[in-house]
Amino acid sequence: MNLQADCIVCGRRAIHLRPTEEPVCARPECRFVASEKGKIPHTAYAQFFAERSRHIREHDRQEEVRAGILRIAQEKEDAENRACRQERIGNMPGYGAARYPLVAVPHNGRRLINLPERRKREFRDKLNRLISSLMASPDALYTGKSEPNPPPDGARLLGGICTLCAGACCLNGGTHAYVRELTLLRVMRADPSLRPRHILDLYLSHLGRKTYEEACVYQGEKGCVLPAELRSNTCPDYFCPPLKQFRLEFHEDEKPEGAFVVVRAREHWPFPAGVENGIAGAFLLTASGAQKLG
Ligand SMILES: [Zn+2]
Numbered sequence: 337m338n339l340q341a342d343c344i345v346c347g348r349r350a351i352h353l354r355p356t357e358e359p360v361c362a363r364p365e366c367r368f369v370a371s372e373k374g375k376i377p378h379t380a381y382a383q384f385f386a387e388r389s390r391h392i393r394e395h396d397r398q399e400e401v402r403a404g405i406l407r408i409a410q411e412k413e414d415a416e417n418r419a420c421r422q423e424r425i426g427n428m429p430g431y432g433a434a435r436y437p438l439v440a441v442p443h444n445g446r447r448l449i450n451l452p453e454r455r456k457r458e459f460r461d462k463l464n465r466l467i468s469s470l471m472a473s474p475d476a477l478y479t480g481k482s483e484p485n486p487p488p489d490g491a492r493l494l495g496g497i498c499t500l501c502a503g504a505c506c507l508n509g510g511t512h513a514y515v516r517e518l519t520l521l522r523v524m525r526a527d528p529s530l531r532p533r534h535i536l537d538l539y540l541s542h543l544g545r546k547t548y549e550e551a552c553v554y555q556g557e558k559g560c561v562l563p564a565e566l567r568s569n570t571c572p573d574y575f576c577p578p579l580k581q582f583r584l585e586f587h588e589d590e591k592p593e594g595a596f597v598v599v600r601a602r603e604h605w606p607f608p609a610g611v612e613n614g615i616a617g618a619f620l621l622t623a624s625g626a627q628k629l630g
Contacts, residue, residue, distance in 0.1 A: 345369045345385075346392045365392055413440065413613065417598045420618050424629045425596055434590040436620070439578050440598040443616050444502040446548040448557055456543055458511035459553045463539055467532045470517045470524075489623070490586045494579055496621045497597055503559060504603040505576055509552025514568035515539070523566060539566065594622040 339352040341359035343366050350361030360370040369388045373381055417440045425431045523538075524530050530538070542563065544556045554562040560571065575583060585592050601616040619626045 345389050346396060348396070409613070413600065416615060420598055420615055421596045424618055425620065431596075431620075434585075434588065435593045436596050437582060437585050437592055438598065439497055439582050439595045440600060441497060441501040441576065441578055442504040442603050443500075443599045443601060444504045444507055444548060444551070444603050445601070445616075446507070446551060446603070448546050449549050451544050451547045451553060455511050455553055456540075459513065459543070460536070460540060462512055463515065463536055466515065466517050466520060467535060470520050471532055489591070490583065492623060493592065493595060493621060494575075494582065496626055497579060497582070497595060499559070500597050500599050500617070500619055500621070500626060501576075503548075503551075503555055505574060506555045506560065506571075507548065507551040507603060509555060509571075510550070511553055513552050513554050513562065514570040516568060519566075519568045522569075526565065542566065594620065597621050597626070 339355055339359070341350060341352040342348065343350040343361035343363075344358050345360060345366035346363065348361055348363075350359055352359040358370070360366050365388075369385060369392075372384065375381075376384065417438060421438045425436065520535055523535060539562075542554065542561060544554055544561045546556060547553060548555050552560075554560050560567065564572070582592070582595060597619045598615055599617040599619070600613050602613045618629045620629055621627075
């Protein structure tokens with residue numbers, strides 16, 4: 337029988353599977369605290385329990401505060417984005433929300449610099465480790481499947497939005513570029529004549545000269561400089577929340593012909609309280625390109 341009860345560690349509601357035991361939620365940190373019971377003397381455990389429980393509850397409280405601040409900031413931005421759309425194209429016939437949905441994206445505003453040698457070495461070392469691991473057990477991996485491509489009419493618009501954002505999500509590629517064993521396995525299966533050293537040379541030969549500061553080692557001014565067939569599945573398959581939403585619009589009866597894109601100033605959504613994330617630009621995106629509207 338499943339019982340609902342409050343977790344004795346964090347106090348959150350938990351499904352309690354064994355009524356004979358004290359209720360503990362499924363979070364690993366709460367499970368860990370509960371699992372230590374009986375392993376150390378009673379008084380020491382009581383103190384350990386009290387400290388960990390206080391720490392976890394305080395962390396949860398801070399997270400709630402943070403989430404509340406973000407929610408308010410998000411609502412404010414949503415209202416600004418809608419007002420911006422209304423002001424620019426609200427009264428233009430033929431540019432309704434179904435044909436030109438509002439899409440708000442972050443923006444990569446980092447400097448373009450020469451890719452530092454240190455970051456090249458970091459990438460090379462990671463690649464070497466991946467290749468060694470792959471050669472040790474090449475058949476132990478599932479190569480994964482790419483998501484089906486978005487509809488062709490939508491793909492160009494999606495790409496146009498990514499261009500306006502300049503790849504804020506790609507920044508996280510850092511010195512790994514999301515390349516994994518399965519990426520390399522896919523590359524090797526596509527061309528079985530490639531030996532491990534060829535793979536290494538191939539990837540290193542495509543490293544960007546000018547890339548964004550501390551960004552993906554392949555992130556250049558005009559986007560990714562790594563040929564599509566060498567990229568990780570993560571790169572074509574990842575869609576940020578606004579793009580995910582935009583893709584859904586293509587399943588509607590009236591499909592988008594473009595988008596009204598609001599570019600915000602910062603590169604990520606979660607930002608500390610009080611940090612300005614104003615509108616950096618507004619664009620009307622159509623199949624033939626983006627037009628800046630202010
Ligand atoms: Zn808990």
